[in-house]
Amino acid sequence: MTSASSNSASRNPLAGFFGVFRYSRRALGLVWETSHWMTLGLMLCTLVAGVLPAVAAWVGQLIVDGVVDAMEAHRAASDPELLVLITPVLWLVALEGLIIGLIAMAQRGLAAQQSLLRALLGQKVNVMILEKAGRLSLSQFEDSELYDKLTRARREASTRPLALVNKTFGLLQNAISLASFGVLLVQFSPWALLLLVAGALPVFVSEAKFSGDAFRLFRWRSPQTRMQMYLETVLAREDSIKEVKLFGLEGLFLQRYRDIFTRLFREERLLTLRRETWGFLLGLLGTLTFYAAYGWVVVETIAGTLTLGEMTMYLMVFKQGQAALSASLTAISGMYEDNLYLSNLYEYLEQPVEDDGGTLTQGTHPGDGLRFEGVSFAYPGGEPVLHDIDLHLAPGQSLALVGENGSGKTTLIKLLTRLYHPTQGRILLDGSDLRDWQTEALRERIGVIFQDFVRYQLQVGENLGVGDTHAFDDQDRWQEAARHGMADDFIARMTSGYQTQLGRWFKGGQELSGGQWQKIALSRAYMREKADILVLDEPTAAMDAAAEAEIFARFREHGRDKMTILISHRFSTVRSAEQILVIDRGEIIERGTHDQLLAADGRYATLFRLQAKGYR
Numbered sequence: 380m381t382s383a384s385s386n387s388a389s390r391n392p393l394a395g396f397f398g399v400f401r402y403s404r405r406a407l408g409l410v411w412e413t414s415h416w417m418t419l420g421l422m423l424c425t426l427v428a429g430v431l432p433a434v435a436a437w438v439g440q441l442i443v444d445g446v447v448d449a450m451e452a453h454r455a456a457s458d459p460e461l462l463v464l465i466t467p468v469l470w471l472v473a474l475e476g477l478i479i480g481l482i483a484m485a486q487r488g489l490a491a492q493q494s495l496l497r498a499l500l501g502q503k504v505n506v507m508i509l510e511k512a513g514r515l516s517l518s519q520f521e522d523s524e525l526y527d528k529l530t531r532a533r534r535e536a537s538t539r540p541l542a543l544v545n546k547t548f549g550l551l552q553n554a555i556s557l558a559s560f561g562v563l564l565v566q567f568s569p570w571a572l573l574l575l576v577a578g579a580l581p582v583f584v585s586e587a588k589f590s591g592d593a594f595r596l597f598r599w600r601s602p603q604t605r606m607q608m609y610l611e612t613v614l615a616r617e618d619s620i621k622e623v624k625l626f627g628l629e630g631l632f633l634q635r636y637r638d639i640f641t642r643l644f645r646e647e648r649l650l651t652l653r654r655e656t657w658g659f660l661l662g663l664l665g666t667l668t669f670y671a672a673y674g675w676v677v678v679e680t681i682a683g684t685l686t687l688g689e690m691t692m693y694l695m696v697f698k699q700g701q702a703a704l705s706a707s708l709t710a711i712s713g714m715y716e717d718n719l720y721l722s723n724l725y726e727y728l729e730q731p732v733e734d735d736g737g738t739l740t741q742g743t744h745p746g747d748g749l750r751f752e753g754v755s756f757a758y759p760g761g762e763p764v765l766h767d768i769d770l771h772l773a774p775g776q777s778l779a780l781v782g783e784n785g786s787g788k789t790t791l792i793k794l795l796t797r798l799y800h801p802t803q804g805r806i807l808l809d810g811s812d813l814r815d816w817q818t819e820a821l822r823e824r825i826g827v828i829f830q831d832f833v834r835y836q837l838q839v840g841e842n843l844g845v846g847d848t849h850a851f852d853d854q855d856r857w858q859e860a861a862r863h864g865m866a867d868d869f870i871a872r873m874t875s876g877y878q879t880q881l882g883r884w885f886k887g888g889q890e891l892s893g894g895q896w897q898k899i900a901l902s903r904a905y906m907r908e909k910a911d912i913l914v915l916d917e918p919t920a921a922m923d924a925a926a927e928a929e930i931f932a933r934f935r936e937h938g939r940d941k942m943t944i945l946i947s948h949r950f951s952t953v954r955s956a957e958q959i960l961v962i963d964r965g966e967i968i969e970r971g972t973h974d975q976l977l978a979a980d981g982r983y984a985t986l987f988r989l990q991a992k993g994y995r
């Protein structure tokens with residue numbers, strides 16, 4: 380919802396009231412797409428459950444009047460034939476029973492369809508959310524507001540859209556009931572109808588106003604709610620609990636969690652108290668009108684204007700009419716929350732997706748390799764982190780990036796893999812700008828493992844298979860990749876080999892050491908058979924020295940006709956690269972081979988000697 384419309388809602392309770400329908404049409408559309416038949420079923424049941432109570436009340440009147448007539452006839456007749464007298468009334472009783480049965484059937488039908496639709500709709504919305512997530516760019520993911528929307532959208536995906544539709548239908552059902560009661564009531568007196576409406580109107584207006592306030596309150600507090608969710612995650616997830624325990628953070632974080640709740644609760648309590656107090660006071664008006672109408676109907680009956688049956692009917696109509704009104708009010712206040720959810724869901728789903736690359740599957744100069752031409756880059760809303768980078772890497776060449784933490788090495792790889800676009804300059808692969816490459820074709824050319832690779836809670840083989848979805852289940856390819864990544868030895872020792880479940884999330888899962896995980900990730904990169912650009916971003920930090928030396932021997936061997944890029948803080952691993960770039964605060968300050976850089980006696984030489992001294 381835009382702030383303009385929320386402001387107008389706060390000024391005008393009526394606009395606030397109509398605001399509750401803002402997303403009803405879209406929610407209905409969603410339900411319709413999920414199942415045409417069940418949506419129609421819902422409508423039919425709503426209609427039946429809406430109209431029949433009034434019919435039941437009317438038949439009830441006929442029964443009472445029929446009984447009174449039959450009693451009189453029975454008394455008057457000298458030789459009454461009981462069966463003849465009671466048969467019409469019994470038919471009416473049977474009809475009433477049938478109507479009540481139909482109402483029960485409609486209500487059961489509503490419940491059954493709602494429960495099935497809830498499951499289907501939850502799945503549908505979740506799939507929509509996840510499909511959209513797959514199309515978002517990395518920078519969109521890093522936008523906290525969008526991420527917030529995504530998390531909130533997922534949290535209540537299975538309940539909210541249907542809840543909104545149910546409430547809309549419920550409202551419709553009550554409106555139909557009210558209209559049909561109105562038809563009956565107006566025959567008694569149009570004033571009686573007016574009395575019913577007048578009694579309910581104040582509480583209706585107040586409910587619309589407070590629901591609008593609730594809507595704005597929920598929206599306003601969303602960042603705090605997100606912090607609460609984050610703390611829940613940190614306190615209850617296996618990957619963070621180790622540190623939480625060792626640093627004794629439970630108390631601290633729990634306190635913060637409580638404080639946020641207390642702050643939020645204060646606002647909510649105030650609103651609830653105001654809402655319920657006004658609701659009660661204005662609701663008294665409704666009760667007052669009911670008893671006024673009650674008295675009126677009684678007087679008219681005693682005066683003989685109404686039959687006993689009509690009196691029963693009108694009292695029932697009045698009572699049920701008020702119940703329908705109060706159910707409508709409850710629905711309206713709930714609908715605000717559902718609207719909030721749906722506004723959030725649609726804002727997320729309608730997020731524009733960045734144009735995803737071009738159509739090239741081959742460059743204009745095949746074999747030219749990779750070129751950065753005057754590339755600069757700043758993260759969205761941030762300072763520049765790369766400045767005027769020029770480099771060329773031909774097929775078969777190896778490149779190493781060296782630099783302090785935060786100097787921009789990983790960022791350079793993110794640009795190369797087109798997770799971000801340069802803010803200035805361009806990156807060419809085989810003579811063509813990366814932007815013009817078809818995403819699929821580009822990704823096939825690159826095998827990369829980042830420092831923060833993913834530890835999939837899947838089987839060992841699948842952990843490798845994700846490296847190339849075309850060979851996801853290919854056991855031979857798993858084994859080959861594992862050999863290259865030096866993971867084959869320890870996999871062979873595992874109880875179920877490539878079928879061993881990894882991680883602790885699922886039953887029987889086996890946890891690996893940091894170095895073993897790295898070997899899995901490395902093997903994953905080797906799954907990309909067609910990749911001729913191999914990027915390893917600190918791939919061996921957790922490995923032992925022997926494993927590391929072996930890994931690089933294999934990496935060089937495997938990458939002989941490929942372009943390889945290596946990021947490492949260990950000089951022993953970068954020294955053999957044909958080209959070493961020293962990056963400092965986003966700029967290339969030195970470049971050359973290991974020997975050239977030592978001879979130049981600059982930053983590289985200093986750092987190299989520093990590290991070498993540590994080993995002596």
Ligand SMILES: Nc1ncnc2c1ncn2[C@@H]1O[C@H](COP(=O)(O)OP(=O)(O)OP(=O)(O)O)[C@@H](O)[C@H]1O
Nearest residue numbers: 521758761764782783784785786787788789790791
């Ligand atoms: N997603 C991001 N959004 C905004 N700024 C970022 C993001 N990722 C990194 N940065 C910033 O960009 C700069 C370069 O980070 P980068 O990760 O490229 O460094 P690095 O050289 O790979 O460091 P390290 O050796 O620690 O891995 C840092 O100042 C960092 O704060």
